[in-house]
Amino acid sequence: MDAANTHQVFDWLWTSGQLSRQDILELPELGIDIVVNLALPASSNALPGEAELVTGLGMAYVQIPVEWEQPEPDQFVRFAGVLQAFSGQKVWLHCAKNMRVSAFIYLYRKLVLGEDDASASFPMCAVWTPNPLWQAFIDNVLSRGLNSI
Numbered sequence: 001m002d003a004a005n006t007h008q009v010f011d012w013l014w015t016s017g018q019l020s021r022q023d024i025l026e027l028p029e030l031g032i033d034i035v036v037n038l039a040l041p042a043s044s045n046a047l048p049g050e051a052e053l054v055t056g057l058g059m060a061y062v063q064i065p066v067e068w069e070q071p072e073p074d075q076f077v078r079f080a081g082v083l084q085a086f087s088g089q090k091v092w093l094h095c096a097k098n099m100r101v102s103a104f105i106y107l108y109r110k111l112v113l114g115e116d117d118a119s120a121s122f123p124m125c126a127v128w129t130p131n132p133l134w135q136a137f138i139d140n141v142l143s144r145g146l147n148s149i
Helices: 021-030 050-056 073-085 099-111 132-144
Strands: 007-010 013-016 034-037 060-063 091-094
Touching: 013 099, 021 050, 034 050, 034 073, 050 060, 073 099, 073 132, 091 099, 099 132
Parallel strands: 013 091, 034 060, 034 091
Antiparallel strands: 007 013
């Protein structure tokens, strides 16, 4: 894979930074059913025609554009809903650098899967240490819990 910060989290879940065209062409070989993109369509490293390429290969594509400077709790709720809707299928999650995605995966592992902090921290701890803005977002979502967001 050309994508930066690629990690397999579970047998059904991979995360990474922006996928290249070649990366997307390889996803069917991994059995990927859906690609979820948390980056903005206008991100500097966005792949033009990504949605069309993914769906043209028979995979589903969902984009939840999360502003780097303004992540919103309801975006995490939508994200968790997408993972729920595709339960039992293989998912590839990406954003520009796997920072947004890894923070969302941390929250998903804590709030939905009920994992302890050490387990839930992967792959976030391998990718980055959240800056103050993102740490505040994480703390806000955790303090509200999934049902009260």
